[in-house]
Amino acid sequence: MFLKSVEIMGFKSFADRTRIEFSEGISALLGPNGCGKSNVVDSVKWVLGEQSTKNMRAEKMEDVIFNGTETRKALNVAEVTLTIANEEGILDLDVPEVSIKRRLFRNGESEYLVNNTPVKLKELRELFFDTGIGKSAYSIMEQGKIDQVLSNKPEERRYLFEEAAGITKFKVRGGEADRKLARTEENMVQVENILREVRRSYDTLKKQSEKTLEYRECKSRIFELEIDLQLLRLSSLNETRTHKTEKLREKKELYTRLSGEIEGINGFLQENQGQVTHMESELVEFQKKLYGMGLEKENHENQIRLFKEQISEVETSISSFKAKEKAINDKIGQIGANREKKVETLKDYNDRLEEITRNISRLEETIAGCDNSIKKNEEEISGLDNESISLESDRDKLGEDLRVLTDDIVSQLDKGLRETGFSRSRRESLEERVREISATSRVQIAGRIQIINDALRVGGGKDLKKMLESCVTLLGDSRDSFAELEKVFKEYTDTNPDFLDEFLAPEGIITRKRDIDNRISAVLEKVKLNRERIKNLQNENKALLQKIDDYKQSLEEQKVSVATIKTQVDAVNDSLKVLEREMEEQQAYLKDNTEELKKEIEKKAVLEGKIADLEEDGRKLEEEKVKTKKALEDLEKGINDKNKKLQGEQVELKKKISRVNAIQEEISRFNIDLAQLETEIQNLYSNFRDKYSRELDEYSARSEKIEEPVSAIKDKLDSVKLRLRSIGQVNLMAPEEFSEVKDRYDFLNGQLEDLKSARDNLIEVTREIKTESEKLFMQAYTAIRKEFHEMFRRLFGGGRAELKLVDPDNILESGIEIYAQPPGKKLENISLLSGGEKSLTGVGLLFATYLIKPSPFCILDEIDAALDEANIQRFVNVLVEFGRTSQFIVITHNKKTVTGASTLLGVTMQESGVSKIISIRLEDEVENENS
Ligand SMILES: Nc1ncnc2c1ncn2[C@@H]1O[C@H](COP(=O)(O)OP(=O)(O)OP(=O)(O)O)[C@@H](O)[C@H]1O
Known part of the structure; x- marks a missing residue:
């Protein structure tokens, strides 16, 4: 599917x-x-x-x-x-x-x-x-379309065969390739036309460009040679300038050095002339000074004499002040000793006061401590009283519990004994019987022990044997007695009622009674102990109260002592104040005296200082006088030396001045030469700039490469100029125009080449497609042709059908003619067939096609x-x-x-x-x- x-x-x-x-x-x-x-x-x-x-x-x-x-x-x-x-x-x-x-x-x-x-x-x-x-x-074959297959033009039926041959895609591609080829050839024609035009400009501009390039080369060469000439000239000018500048620098240096030397000599002359003048005025000053020194020395000696007289007066005054000072110090010593004694006494009183105060506070603390102890004891007594009351109440409660428990025990015992059939009389009789048997056995055994002892003491013979036999008999009796004792004791123990075990068990009623008994004893013991403790505490408090009374009495006595001592302390303090005042008075006297004494001592020191200063001044004056005399002599000698040196320097100065003037003239000449050189160089630069609109310095790097002399360069320049003239008129933009035209020319040439190769490729592709398509078409056509004949015969139940290429030389364009001969009819063109026959023939062609290439x-x-x-x-x-x-x-x-x-x-x-x-x-x- x-x-x-x-x-x-x-x-x-x-x-x-x-x-x-x-x-x-x-x-x-x-x-x-x-x-x-x-x-x-x-x-x-x-x-x-x-x-x-x-x-x-x-x-x-x-x-x-x-x-x-x-x-x-x-x-x-x-x-x-x-x-x-x-x-x-x-x-x-x-x-x-x-x-x-x-x-x-x-x-x-x-x-x-x-x-x-x-x-x-x-x-x-x-x-x-x-x-x-x-x-x-x-x-998809629609209504009427099947008839159309037959009624169409022979060329329009081709699609059936092409689809079956699988060349539709080739046809489309071939068509595309054809279109491309046409486009390519069109483009080629256009490119060739443009190229022809471009070629004309190309040839003209090529010649012009070559001439212009030669012209440009000459121009460029002339320019280079001219630059070289300018650079050589510049370099020569620069060299001269450098040389002259160096010379000028040397002359300037010499000038500066000589000027400096002249200045030095002038300075030296000026300075020394001044010194000589100064030294002469100094000489006069020294002479004046020596005279002044003599007068000053006399004045010093007079002053020293006057000061010494004043010192003698001051010394008398100092002795008087010292004697007064001693008397005041003695008085101060007495007052001081007195005061120390009083201070000692005062210290004793204060020590005693401190001690008594300490005693008082100690007594007060002790009394307070006793009070505290009494209070604590009373608190403990009250606590013990309360505890005893509570214990008494506990004991009453426990007594009540004991009573109830005892009643309970009695009633339970009665009940138990009654229920177990306990008989006191039987138990007592069995107890009596046990006692009897054990007493009898004891007597019997004691007798046997006696017999055996006797036999051991007496020794051997028939009697011994008899005795031993009798002992055996007797011991047999004792064994029987013990057996009976055992039996009776068991009977006795059996009389013990079982419920007593329960009574005596740790959790039993007897244990509970014992527990209450113990608790009552403990309560009673605690009450007894409390009472004893209360009594002890009460005795202790009594003793403490007695102690407090004693302490309070001592306290009163101590307080009286304090008052007495304080009165004595006041008296001593008053005496101390009197002594203090006296002491202050004496110290004031002493201070005044000391100050006066100090003043006199200072006065004396000042006078002594003045004398010392005057003596020092006199000594210095003498020293200076000696020095001044020496300097006076040195000065006179120096003035003579300097005058001689000044005369020599003045001769040297004249010589140097005439040399400096000669150098000055040379410097001026150099400056004029350099200015001229500078102008020439600047002119060289500006002329170059005016002529070439460039800076000569841009080409400075060339100078290093110039190897020829100026004359050789000038010769070359002349010959290049001659060549330039021979070129004549040129189109200066020709090379650029040529370059553009050349780019375009090359580009178009490239384009044309590409188009040619694309065209060749397309022709090749078209040829291949055509060959392949023809091959495939013929294969399909031949196969369909065969199948169509068979299919026609099946559908019509006989007859004959034929396909024919209208133009066998042009397979890919040729129409396909259909011939059909239904059974019993003549082979004729399909246009002559009936509607039904046409449909059936079309169906035949369709199914034949399916056979070759099923859809x-x-x-x-x-x-x-x-x-x-x-x-x-x-x-x-x-x-x-x-x-x-x-x-x-x-x-x-x-x-x-x-x-x-x-x-x-x-x-x-x-x-x-x-x-x-x-x-x-x-x-x-x-x-x-x-x-
Ligand atoms: N755009 C449209 N919108 C609505 N209806 C349309 C449109 N175009 C066509 N039609 C309807 O489709 C119908 C035609 O259908 P179609 O041709 O498929 O019929 P059919 O079943 O093939 O008939 P028949 O057996 O006669 O060939 C017409 O009624 C037409 O009005």
Whole structure:
């Protein structure tokens, strides 16, 4: 199966989304006229890219969109989706199922989608090339189209054979290649025309350009040689300038040095002349000074004498003040000793006061401590009293519990003894019996012990044997006594009632009584202890009260002592104040005296200082006098030396001045020369700039490369100028114009070459396509021709059919003529056949084509309409045979054809103007028919 389903929505009469599922073999699409069967075929053609409105039975493409009914509004979009199984890979897509969708909106917008990816129409068509499917292939045969196959011109039938030959794609490609070739040749002609024109300018400009280039070379050479000349001139000027500048610098240096020396000598002369003058005035000053010193020395000696007399007076006054000072100090010493004694006494009193105060606070603390102890004891007594009262109450309660428990024990004992049949008398008699037997046995055993002792003492013989025998007998009796004792004791113990065990058990009533007894004893013991403790505490308090009384008495005594001592302290303090005042008075006297004494001492020191100063001054004066005399002599000698030196320097100065003047003249000459050189260099630069609009310095690097002398360069310059003149007039822009024309010329040449090679390629491709197409076409044609003859005979039940190429020399363009000879008739051109014969012949050609190249699916729209019963049967037979290998969707009104189908699909218009699909079971249809 190839065609799986078609989903239609808004397309022609299919207003609602309608899905038609196709099955393998032959499916028949049934329904009354005008219900929309052919619309299904249209939808398949449309989705496969049909562009012809005529083929779509519409005026314009929008007519395929559902345009409404009386009850329904028109829609704005038509959409058809075709689902194709591609497991065998017939379509060149690596997916098992391909869905193709076409959508058209009323505004003209439309789109194609292959597996939901938008594609161009061209891509969609290429997908179906040579598959037998496609808008013009033979997979869809509509009403009347089968007849057309025969009634068309022989050339128009070719498509059937081309599709079967699989050359549709070659044809399309060949067409494309032809178009390209034509375009390429057209382009070549255009390029050649342009190239011819360009060539003319190219040749002219080439010559001009060569001449201009020679002219430019001469110009450039002249320029270079002129630069070299200028550079050589500049270099020579620069050298001279450097040389003169160096010379000028040297002269200037010499000038500066000599000027400095002259200045030095002048300075020296000036300075020394001044010094001599200064020294002479100094000499006069020294003489004056020596005279002054003599007068000063006399004055000093007079002053020293006067000061010494004053010192003697001051010394007398100092002795008097010292004696007074001693007397005052003695008095102060007495007062001080007295005061110390009083202070000592005061300290004793204070020590005693402190001690008594400490005693008082200690006594007070002790009394307070006793009070606290008494309070604590009273609190404890009260606590013990309370506890004893509570214990008494506990004891009463426990006594009551004991009474109740004792009554309980008595009644339980009575009850137990009664219930166990305990008899006191029997128990007492058995007890008596035990005592008796044990007493008897004791006596018997004591007797036997006596007998055995006797036998041991007496020793051997018959008696011993007798005695031992008697002992054995007696011991046998004792054994019997013990047996009886055992029996009686058991009876005695059996008289003990069992319930007593329960009584005596740890959790029994007796244990509880014992527990209460113990608790009562403990309470009584505690009450006794409390009482003893209370008594002790009361005694202790009594003793403490007695102590407090004693302490309070001592406290009173101590306080009296304090008052007494304080009175004594006051008295001592008063005496101290009196002493203090006296002391202050004496110290004031002493201070005044000390100050007076100090003044006199200072006075003496001042006088002594003055004398010392005067003596020091006199000594210095003497020293200076000696120095001044010496300096006076040195000065006189210095003045003489200097005067001699000054005369020598003045001669040297004159010589240097005449030399400096000569150098000054030389410097002026150099400066004039350099200024001239500078002007010449500047002129060189500015002339160069004016002439070439460039700076000469830009070419300074060339100077290093110039190797020839100026004369050789000038010769060369002359010869180049001569050559330039010989070139004559030139087009200065020729090389640039030529370069542009050359670029264009080269480009066009390249283009022409490319076009030529493209043309050659295209011719080759076209030739290959043609050869391959011819080969494939002939193979298919020959095969179909053979099959067509056979198929014709089957469908017509005999006869003969023939295909013929109209132009065998032009296979790819040639029309195909069909000749048919139904049984019993003459072989004649098909135009002479009846309608039914034409249809059947067309069907024959179609099936023959299927045999050579089966279409994956095939839709036949009422191609059986014109066939009679007998032909229908043969047609159905062939169809059924083909239906085994290919998928057929047949639209028919013929019941015979319907019986050949394996699946039936009904198209109805339950709602007027709106098509709907229903499945019809074949049996129902057959039954309906029978009825
Ligand atoms: N754009 C459209 N909108 C609504 N209905 C349309 C549109 N185009 C065509 N139709 C309707 O579709 C019907 C024609 O359907 P179609 O040709 O498929 O019929 P059919 O079943 O093939 O009939 P027959 O058996 O006569 O060939 C017409 O009734 C026409 O009005």
